[in-house]
Amino acid sequence: MDLTFKTPEGRFNHRVAGLLMQEGRVLIMMDQRSPYYYLPGGRIALHETSGEAIVRELREELHTEVTVQRLCYVAESYFIEEVSGERFHEVCFYYQLEPSEELLSRGTEFYSEEGQKRHFFRWASVSELQDLYFQPVFLKDRLQRLPEQTEHLVIREY
Numbered sequence: 001m002d003l004t005f006k007t008p009e010g011r012f013n014h015r016v017a018g019l020l021m022q023e024g025r026v027l028i029m030m031d032q033r034s035p036y037y038y039l040p041g042g043r044i045a046l047h048e049t050s051g052e053a054i055v056r057e058l059r060e061e062l063h064t065e066v067t068v069q070r071l072c073y074v075a076e077s078y079f080i081e082e083v084s085g086e087r088f089h090e091v092c093f094y095y096q097l098e099p100s101e102e103l104l105s106r107g108t109e110f111y112s113e114e115g116q117k118r119h120f121f122r123w124a125s126v127s128e129l130q131d132l133y134f135q136p137v138f139l140k141d142r143l144q145r146l147p148e149q150t151e152h153l154v155i156r157e158y
Contacts, residue, residue: 002045003043011086015042015044015093016041016050017038017039017092018094019146021096022104025124027040027122027123028121028123029119031118036133037133037135042057042061050071054068062121067100072095072150073094074091074092074093074094074153075092075155076089076154077154077156078156079158094139109123136155
């Protein structure tokens, strides 16, 4: 069971996201329902650690194994999701990951299937994020230089 639930005031989401970085580029993705790019990842399941969740989510989305290097950010975010219009209270763990050689061999842009979903992936330069429709916005600057130690962030957009 994913750790997400809806209330009359909005939705709570407990999730993970992967920072797959290589030579100044970061792997970003987009799907059919989203007009913006975002990092690969997903919801944490009940009784699953955030580290286990990021490995599972990337296996599901990319059909490859990744190695967890370290936790970079824990972000408590309050935002309105642009597609659904829902108010979110989200806690997300952002992990720096080591991409597999197989993943790096797929090229600059590629697709991957996850059940009925089709995901589009792209290696984008970190500086290019400034000009892309990318969420969450606070990462555009923070990915320019990852922190040496885990940072706790509180991001209020409403």
